[in-house]
Every structure is written in C-alpha cells, then in structure tokens.
Amino acid sequence: MINRRKFIKAGAMGASMVSTGGFLTAYAGSNHSGQVAAGRPVVISTWDFGVAANRAAWTILEAGGRALDAVEAGVRVPEADLANVTVGKGGYPDRDGHVTLDACIMDEHGNCGSVAALEHVTHPISVARLVMEKTPHVMLVGAGALQFALENGFERENLLTPEGEAAWKTWLKERKYEPVINIENRSFNVEKIPGNRYNHDTIGMLALGRNGDLSGACTTSGMAFKMHGRVGDSPIIGAGLYVDNEVGGATATGVGEEVIRTVGSFLVVELMRQGLSPRNACREAVKRIIKKKPEAAKKIQVGFLALNKNGEYGAFSLQKGFSFAVCDRYQQDLLLDGESMY
Numbered sequence: 001m002i003n004r005r006k007f008i009k010a011g012a013m014g015a016s017m018v019s020t021g022g023f024l025t026a027y028a029g030s031n032h033s034g035q036v037a038a039g040r041p042v043v044i045s046t047w048d049f050g051v052a053a054n055r056a057a058w059t060i061l062e063a064g065g066r067a068l069d070a071v072e073a074g075v076r077v078p079e080a081d082l083a084n085v086t087v088g089k090g091g092y093p094d095r096d097g098h099v100t101l102d103a104c105i106m107d108e109h110g111n112c113g114s115v116a117a118l119e120h121v122t123h124p125i126s127v128a129r130l131v132m133e134k135t136p137h138v139m140l141v142g143a144g145a146l147q148f149a150l151e152n153g154f155e156r157e158n159l160l161t162p163e164g165e166a167a168w169k170t171w172l173k174e175r176k177y178e179p180v181i182n183i184e185n186r187s188f189n190v191e192k193i194p195g196n197r198y199n200h201d202t203i204g205m206l207a208l209g210r211n212g213d214l215s216g217a218c219t220t221s222g223m224a225f226k227m228h229g230r231v232g233d234s235p236i237i238g239a240g241l242y243v244d245n246e247v248g249g250a251t252a253t254g255v256g257e258e259v260i261r262t263v264g265s266f267l268v269v270e271l272m273r274q275g276l277s278p279r280n281a282c283r284e285a286v287k288r289i290i291k292k293k294p295e296a297a298k299k300i301q302v303g304f305l306a307l308n309k310n311g312e313y314g315a316f317s318l319q320k321g322f323s324f325a326v327c328d329r330y331q332q333d334l335l336l337d338g339e340s341m342y
Helices: 004-009 050-062 067-079 124-134 142-151 162-172 256-262 264-273 278-292
Strands: 016-020 023-027 042-046 101-106 112-118 139-141 202-208 214-220 241-244 248-254 302-308 313-317 323-328 334-337
Touching: 042 050, 042 067, 042 302, 050 067, 050 202, 050 323, 050 334, 067 101, 067 124, 067 202, 067 214, 101 124, 101 241, 112 124, 112 142, 124 139, 124 142, 124 214, 139 142, 202 302, 214 241, 214 248, 241 264, 248 256, 248 264, 248 278, 256 264, 256 278, 264 278, 264 302, 278 302, 278 313
Parallel strands: 112 139
Antiparallel strands: 016 023, 042 202, 042 323, 101 112, 101 214, 202 214, 202 248, 241 248, 248 302, 302 313, 323 334
16 A cells, blocks of 8 residues: 655645645645756656656666656556556456557657557567667557567467456447546546446656756557457557656546547646646646536546756646656655646
C-alpha cells in the first residue's frame, strides 16, 4: 500500500493540501503546479504504479544520468510487472486473445521512436528506443516491429499470462465491452462497480535531468479486449507523448481515441509555450475534449500530465481518481491526486 502521507516531506513543492476521506491529499493549489528549483532533477509519471517506476528512473537522474535513460528504465518496471494488467507483460489481450503492446519515447533533441501492435516482446519501450536510434523511421508496427525486435536481440515470449487468459475467456461469454474508469488506480475499489471490471491504460513518464534536458516515455497494452489491430494514443508522438526541450513535456492517459482527436500532448506543450502553467495547460486540453464531445466526455477518463523546463508540474483529468507520482531529491514515493473537471 502506498502511503500518500509521504508528500508531507515535500515542503518545497508549494501545493495546497486538504483533508479528504481520512488522509491528506495534495492538490496543485492556486498556481496548480508543483515547483522545483530549475536544473534539479525530477521525474513524474501517471498512476499509482508510477511510484515504483519513478524509483528506477530516479537512480539514474540522481547520479547525473541522462533523462532519456531514466524514462526508459522507469517504465520498464511496470512493463515487467505481471500484476499490472494494463501495461507490458501482464497486459490483458485483445478480443482475439493476442497481447499487443504500444510504446513511444522522445529525447531532448526531438528524436523519437515508436512501436505499435507489437506482440511477444515484454519491453516495447526499449524496442521503440532502438527504432529511434537505429532506423530512419519513427514508428514500426505489428509483424514488422516484431521482426525488428528479434533482429536486435529481443527474445520472443508468450505474453498471455494465466490471469489474462482466464479474464479473456470470461469476457468471451458475453463479449461486452464496458471500460471502468480509473481501474489503473490500485486504491480504487473496482469490486463495488457492477459489470465489466476490465479497462485500459498507460504509464506516461516525464523527466528533467540535472543538466536541464527533458525526455519522456509512454507504454501500454491498450484497451483490454479491443479489436485486433486497434492502436490508441500511447505510441503516437504528439498524442500520448510530446517533448520540446525549450518548453516542457506532456503525456496522456485514458481513452486514447479522444486524445488522438485533440493531439493532446502536443496541445499541452504548445499551451505551455504560450505561457500557461502545466496544470492550466492540462486543464485546457481537457476542456477541448469536452467541447468536441460533451456528453461522451462524462462517461470516459482522460488525464494529462505535464512538466515544464523549470521543473514545474501539473495534471488535470476529466473524472476524479487520476493519480500521478513525483520523485525528486526531497520527495520520493510521492503520490498526488490530480484535479478533474467532473
């Protein structure tokens, strides 16, 4: 169980704090952004499982390592976690029983790499990095992505876990697709919700290195029981992730189709370029989704997380329950609840 009280150590963050449900929760107060000293390393990531991911990233940042190395190492943690049913090897399959993974990565120079609908490889983020570094392309998909991975030393594995297979066979009885909001948040009691408990999601991570350079990574197994071949926002540069080293970076989580329609992460970064704080830029991106589909927006979850060049961070989502993790020199294992529109 993650102890949310650990954020009390974060005296320098400048977030307002309120008591809810018997424990303290940090919200991005009047400025709606956490703040760290410029040039001080910081890593942020989506959801409760971002805490463990941040620890792995932080060991690299603390030693003065490159932000790109940090985000890759960080998101590899949930990719390998069999208990995580929305990312990597533990991810639930599509409706045909195939576990297909999506990921992208972006560095401080604007270089980026991506894989989509990749099967049989636990760490799509590392394949995405090789696409960036070893090919003239940005994205490889499906069989081509697998061929490239195997040619570069990745092992072919069976990613369908016994739990995933059992869940898929249960789903086949009714073939009913009803995603549950915020199942990614492990403190969220899905047992109290009737109907299908299976959902989608993502870990998005952003890091600022000691030298002031930014990088980001995003990885997912996509929507459980999606149509075979479906690709969401996570591997799409500008949708699930975007980094501009002059301004900041942003990542998205939730129903990817709506993020793609607004080119959400690019939008957040451009709004920060215009002077908005990370929190307010995320909020404006959420408002764009609502404007396009006001009724549909009440039934789904989309969240944005952003980090600017000064080390300020913020988040905003459609629905309550979106959590994000923060780690820097003074605050580790810090889990915050983002603000929401509804």
